[in-house]
Amino acid sequence: MAAFIRKDGLNHRDSRSKLLAPLVLGATAGAILGLAQPSAAAPEPGIASSPAPNPAPNPALKLKPESEFDLAPALELDLQDPLTSEAVLSPDDPMAQVTSVSQLRDVRPTDWAFQALQSLVERYGCIAGYPDGTYRGDRAMTRYEFAAGLNACLDRVNELIASATADSTTQEDLAIIQRLQEEFQAELATLRGRIDGLEARTAELEANQFSTTTKLSGNVFFNLTGATAGGDVQIEARGLGGPLNLRGAGRGLDGRPLVQTTDDDPNITFGSYSFLNLTTSFTGRDSLVTQLAVGNSFSPANSYASAGLFNTFGTPFTDQAGTTSANVPVVRELFYDFPIGKKIKVVVGPRINWYRYFDGNAYTFFLNGASSFNASGSTLANAIDRGAGAVVRWNATDWLDLNVGYLGENTEFLNNTLFNTATNATEGIFGGTNTLTAAANIKPFDKMNVRLLYTRTNLDNNARIVNADGSVAFGVGGATSEPIYGVADDGQGGSLNGATADTFGISFDWRLAKRIGLFGRYYYGSTNLDPQNRALVDGEVNAQAVQGGVALPDLGREGALLTLSYGIPYSILDGRQYLVSGGGDGGIQHEFEATYYFPLSDNIALVPAIYMVRNPNNFSDNPTIWVGNLRTQFRF
Incomplete structure (x- = not known):
């Protein structure tokens, strides 16, 4: 099932994420994904950008030892101010930190979940809408928009497994998919509930296409x-x-x-x-x-x-x-x-x-x-x-x-x-x-x-x-x-x-x-x-x-x-x-x-x-x- 992901959702934010350190994934994931640095804005297509300098350590970000991760580490991020799009860095502010992607209202291009889904998209071509088969994500999207794309990839992987081409699906990909499912469980359930509702209403309309x-x-x-x-x-x-x-x-x-x-x-x-x-x-x-x-x-x-x-x-x-x-x-x-x-x-x-x-x-x-x-x-x-x-x-x-x-x-x-x-x-x-x-x-x-x-x-x-x-x-x-x-x-x-x-x-x-x-x-x-x-x-x-x-x-x-x-x-x-x-x-x-x-x-x-x-x-x-009217x- 192909889907098109909107990149300018209702809760649109500036795409400049304020993560302060690279995210190290566990051994099961078998990869290290470098995240954007402070003040490093995601470049527009066709515009060159210079590398961002390495950030100074920040106590607001706490990473567990790699051995403690089951699949990949939980993210602890500094939340952007919704009005100014500036990072709120104070560790004393209870709203300044989150412990999981599931706590974020938006999913940003620099989030682990976003990049993980993008990797799946590029490998499995599970989202249509652009000539190269990707959604070229450089903007934040709502969690429901993200869940729509994730659902498309889940359907695509299931198709590959059902068609006996499962060898093309790696254990690492399956682990990433499992974690994404866990992180977006609520949104996927809501999305599928809406789809079921739409299908039921569509069936009703087809059965009763016209009323007097x-x-x-x-x-x-x-x-x-x-x-x-x-x-x-x-x-x-x-x-x-x-x-x-x-x-x-x-x-x-x-x-x-x-x-x-x-x-x-x-x-x-x-x-x-x-x-x-x-x-x-x-x-x-x-x-x-x-x-x-x-x-x-x-x-x-x-x-x-x-x-x-x-x-x-x-x-x-x-x-x-x-x-x-x-x-x-x-x-x-x-x-x-x-x-x-x-x-x-x-x-x-x-x-x-x-x-x-x-x-x-x-x-x-x-x-x-x-x-x-x-x-x-x-x-x-x-x-x-x-x-x-x-x-x-x-x-x-x-x-x-x-x-x-x-x-x-x-x-x-x-x-x-x-x-x-x-x-x-x-x-x-x-x-x-x-x-x-x-x-x-x-x-x-x-x-x-x-x-x-x-x-x-x-x-x-x-x-x-x-x-x-x-x-x-x-x-x-x-x-x-x-x-x-x-x-x-x-x-x-x-x-x-x-x-x-x-x-x-x-x-x-x-x-x-x-x-x-x-x-x-x-x-x-x-x-x-x-x-x-x-x-x-x-x-x-x-x-x-x-x-x-x-x-x-x-x-x-x-x-x-x-x-x-x-x-x-x-x-x-x-x-x-x-x-x-x-x-x-x-x-x-x-x-x-x-x-x-x-x-x-x-x-x-x-x-x-x-x-x-x-x-x-x-x-x-x-x-x-003669008559006039x-x-x-x-x-x-």
Whole structure:
């Protein structure tokens, strides 16, 4: 066992020992070790020193006749003053003399024990730490430090004896070792006791490497937001009164979607949104995650949105209530994540966040990148924000990850009467609205990520439509209808049984240089509408969404990020006649966004953003909407 001896222990002293005479060892030891003389300091490596003069006899040192020693003489030393490091020579002082090394608090380079151990070290190489196998001792060390080195030499000699190379161990060495053991018996016992204790604790830690722990973290967002249109905005809705999130659609007597006009700019709002995360691990590799959310914001841009487009364009992602009622906490996420082997992870739970595992992008993450609902994720990608089910993640290679997930809709901010179909016994996890998603995350080269995605969606008919003639129909649309962005019926004001959809997408992010990045998305969605009126044929709505942008990392400060984004959230290719809301007059909505994430510290950031929305609600003659937002976010 090799050990490294510290030479500057806690009880460090000046290395100049004040022994007054050479020490003569007994015949058994068979050697005479000359000790340092008064005022002869131990030389530093590489510095020559002149021989010290022979000392005058001193009565304070008493040596027994050689024949009286069993192994070697006991030392009678003058003890140094612990404060001045000067020898106290008075024989009348009871503290001036000691009779054994075991009485010394420190072991000095000139002590017999020190030199005896050094001799063993040089011959048996039992202490590692220096190229020549010695500890080059020229300083005092504590007795416990010395005992550690002695213990290493004892182990080494025992190894030699056990390996039948005992001939290399002389009787003189064994005698020296025996005496050292006697002198340092207490320290060796203490050292071995500590080692036994450490080994016991190590074994306990190995047997119980992890205990259940729960970590608390959170995010708080303050949002100051204003919006203006500078003119009349056309909105597809049956009325503008009532809560913005309950704005409904309908058809007029002419069969065309009902359109309202607003010329009022909303007031500036100041609201909050918060996450509280509880992450529990049972093995150190798994995670049980519970996320609570509460908020009270209704962003001003929602005043201009057609039915089914609440919290979409011009709305910062964190500027929301996040629940069916403001200031009422809800469970936003609840899932268990665990590994299977080294390459696969499985996520199961009653409320899984789809966006944790699909459609990610380095420059559109809502916490520090493009910040609006329409820019932080694809508008056509998925009908379910949160759902019950499972996701399997496979790290196939260093450059390829494959994710597959099935979720039945179970979203925290929607009314249980019409939504949350996974928890409704009438429909359940495999009825109602659900999605099956597969994604390949490819890393073609360093600092670039490409994602391919496919989603198969079943849409429930939970969008209530009230027509001008008083008839009520149920179509698809609203918050859980992607790739429908708005509200759709059978094309004649009648109800749907539901719909199925296929969505294909590709996205990328690329750190082109140290301070510049590029990102983009393209999604295509095709929705098949199943009318309740069997006299009608199935309808179909095809749409696309496009996004591209530039990111400037570390602009103005390390960790900062300026994101410039352009997007077309919902361009209808065909099937506009089935849309009661979202089709407009056939125009194409364009969105421009600039978001600047500026960290004030590790836990606080300011995030100003400005949004420009042209042709809102897909009306080509609608005025441009401007939205400004200042977000302060806290992380703990």
